[in-house]
Amino acid sequence: MNQALIQLKGIVKTFPGVIANDHVDLDINPGEIHAILGENGSGKSTLMSVLAGLYKPDGGKILINGVEQRFRSPRDAIASGIGMVHQHFKLVEPFTVAENITLGEKGNSFFLSNKELKATISELGKKYGLEINLNAKVWQLSVGEKQRVEIVRMLYRGSKVLILDEPTAVLTPQEAGELFDNLRRMASVGCAVVLITHKLNEVEAIADRVTVLRQGKLAGVLERGQINAKEMVNMMVGRAVASKYDRDSSPVGGVVLELDKVNAFNDMGLPCLREMSLSVREGEILGLAGVSGNGQREMAEVIAGLRRVESGKVLLNNGNISNLSPRTIIDLGVAYVPEDRLGMGLVPELNALENLILKNYHQPEYSGRWLLKSKAVERNAETLVQQYQVKISSLRQPVKVLSGGNLQKLLLAREISSSPKLMVVIYPARGLDIGATEAVHKLLLELKTRKTAILLISEDLDEIFKLADRVGVVFDGQLTGDFPVEEADLEEVGLLMTGSRSTRERVKDDEPAHI
């Protein structure tokens, strides 16, 4: 085998309080797509930032073609042929694509030679199949196109190794597919592509080799033939993870939440819920699938009293709660885990003690007429943090320093501990790693056994099929599908999410034509 193009040996990088990389080794060969897999906080982004010259390692060596290199800045790394495409694009929106590509280049004359540039880029485009309009302004581009600009920029600077940090996180499935095609083409002409990800299906789909990190350490390397989801999860999490949960199958009770032909407007004053009707029963999880932006957030806000019901009714245990105040609705037993954990669900600047009484600080349990009962507040926080296994160094630290998983646990701890009759959760596992996702899912399933009605709004069909008793589909502010989970078909739900009509209906419609 050829010598590796890039070798990282024993990389150590520490930040105050954490060791982000602990003696990590990594080999990257020319012409391969190499996935770096790990949970949030496993150190994969740090490792790649070291390689891209953004961070200076505290220990270890970087060898390129066998020669040790020291990068003082990303410029040095780029000069060595290493380019990184960040998750958040570093493009100047009002500038054109061409201007962005040449931005920061030295050696160009003050005025750009447009002809030369275009020739170079169209050549690159031919080679890798990347087409972009050089004269378009960046703000006019779609996310996928912006990403392409970033990639072309790196190639234009002579990158032989392209690092992409969670590139599909911002893409639609179609765009992701296109990206993968492009990456394969790049690898086939000898570039090395490094893909930072925590999505197993991506690794299975595209990687030639995968390096798995866990808690800053190297957990293992798998070659193409050895790559399988189970093995990777074991390496990532350090233990086996259930692919299916045990679900409580006891029968559901009476209707708790009912939406009856609800209409509501979004923030721009446009209709976002149109005659929306649905119901959730005691001890039942209704999984509501849908591409975000189809009225899901607004529906949750309508239920929580944060958005006006224009017409129709929201019923809780047969009582009309439409347009009651948020506090009244909270006190009636509606819990809500919003999409926006930090900023809505939790107050970033306040500590855990304060955040855990956000909704019930006014109850006699935690305050008198004037003063808060600080002992009760503290006891509450201690109990919840322990019971819900929130990893937190101090109850008095602002919660904004916590990881996504711990924030979500803290938020769920508060909402679940209020023993709600109805729980509304949106995208509960978004941005969480496998371990935290599992913990969150188990909390929801446990809540179900306590006879709470749960409305689970999610984009993640895996999540919905794993948790829900009933699957609903929301599109353009309407319920376009509603099936018991046993009868729901993944493909059909996927189609309904994109606004296609039910396939069953279509078959029916087609039949008369044959007669």
Place this chain on the structure above:
Amino acid sequence: MNRLTFKLEKRLAPSPVMVFIIPLISVLLALLLGGIFLVLTGEEPLTIYLLMFEDSLGSKYGLTETMVKAIPLMLTSLGVSLAFKMKLWNIGAEGQFYMGAMAATWLPLTYPSLPVYFMLPGMIMLGMIAGGLWALLTAIPRAIWKVNEIITTLMLNYVAILWVDFLVYGPWRDPDGSNFPITASFSEAARLPGLGDSRIHTGLFFALALAVILAVVFKYSRWGYSINVIGSSERAARYAGMSIKRNILLVMFLSGAISGLAGMAEVSGIIGKLQHGISPGYGYTAIIIAWLSKLNPVAILIVSVLFGALQVGGYAVQVEGVPAAVATMLQGSILFFVLGGEILTNYRVKLFGQKGEELSK
């Protein structure tokens, strides 16, 4: 490349040492900067500073005058700190001060012979209500239409000052006042009693009591908790079922009422009448004080005394031909250095040598 480099590294928690040291260093740096200015104008900085110190804190008379200035500063600072806690930027303490003074003046002018037990409580009530309503004037559009309160509170300052001017130059002018823009002197019943026979008046106790109350409200009370939540994240507060509009109105009203009380205390405790220019900008200095004290009510009391001393010292050096603006300049520089130095409480500086090795520990 042969050079030293440094980088800033975020601290896990603000450094408690720095929190204490930075204000001290800032004061020193501000004095240094002021010193350069004084040298440039041909003065002897040490002499001037010494004089400022002696005349403000170094004598009984100076101390008294310092406290006289500190009382309105304390009250207005406490007033704005309440609004700031909720991230309501009440820049209008100056106007609320004037309105409080004006409303309080109405009572002794109209009913000069009221007995003291009606007069003083009445003036306090009127002063607070007027200051509060003046602030409420900006709180209502803020609560309903989100009209920026920085602009409205600031603009109403000028309106309030002009109102007072209108009255003292016009309908309320003392006919026996040889045409000065002043009202008739208050009766004895309308004067806040002094401490012993000094000019320090009982308004000091209002400030002390309010500082304690606010400290408790901020730290231990249910209402203080909700103000804190609203100030930190309005969306979270709404989500938690807190009434934001009601709190905007309430907090703004109370914030204005405290500054109104400051105005009442000034006319009743010090001047004994209403006149043109009753405040040398207390309401604006209050913003600096509240900020430097990080909205801590006890710190506000201390910083107010310091700023009172600066003001008195500034007047004192005028005798030497040095502009009193020296004091204002020092105030500004202190704020500048404290805000600039704040980065050191949240970040630590690491030095690197020529080969990238770390030098600092």
